[in-house]
Amino acid sequence: MNILYLGPYRESFLSKLQDANEEVYRTEEKISLEFIKLNKFDFVISFGYRHIVSQEIIEYMQNKIINLHISYLPWNRGADPNFWSFIEDTKKGVTIHLIDEGVDTGDIIVQKEVRFQDDITLRETYNILTKEIEELFFRYWTAIRLGDYIPVVQNNYEGSLHYSKDKEKYNYLLVNGWDTPISKMIEMRK
Secondary structure, three states: OEEEEEOOOOHHHHHHHHHOOOEEEEEOOOOOHHHHHHHOOOEEEEOOOOOOOOHHHHHHHOOOEEEEEOOOOOOOEEOOHHHHHHHOOOOOEEEEEEOOOOOOOOOEEEEEEOOOOOOOEHHHHHHHHHHHHHHHHHHHHHHHHHOOOOOEOOOOOOOOEEOHHHHHHHHHHOEEEEOOEHHHHHHHHO
16 A cells, blocks of 8 residues: 655654555645645645645545544544643543544544643653554554444534644743753642
């Protein structure tokens, strides 16, 4: 299978895909339908990609384009989901979903709730969530690539959506950046 991976370089993830005899091309650049057609991609995997995929690409790929998102959707769509899950005290977890025209609003393929103690840092939560979503992906990859799943429609009247700029008014909580302990952040928020 010829796979387009959209997002930053993740050595272990890409190696596992290639070990499964998948042809993988990676980019972080904005893609076009012409690019998809020219390279004859069979499947698109987005993981940390910073661009919106066009409707024409979504329609062309016909449910062969998914996103790996480190939140328990429909909560914390968009940027910095692990940060928002603590600020807003929502469920924490990971979700693999189909890409549609919205921001993290596509039908859910599979998700997993993840619980944390308050004595770890935001960076540690990010690393744990990244590990969890990679494990979830490889556990379900065969079913996903074959379309052997029942998608769950998201309730778009619930949940939350955040953009990078939304975090600016909370920067004071990040006294050690992403190495700020969750407990410290919550204490300062009160």
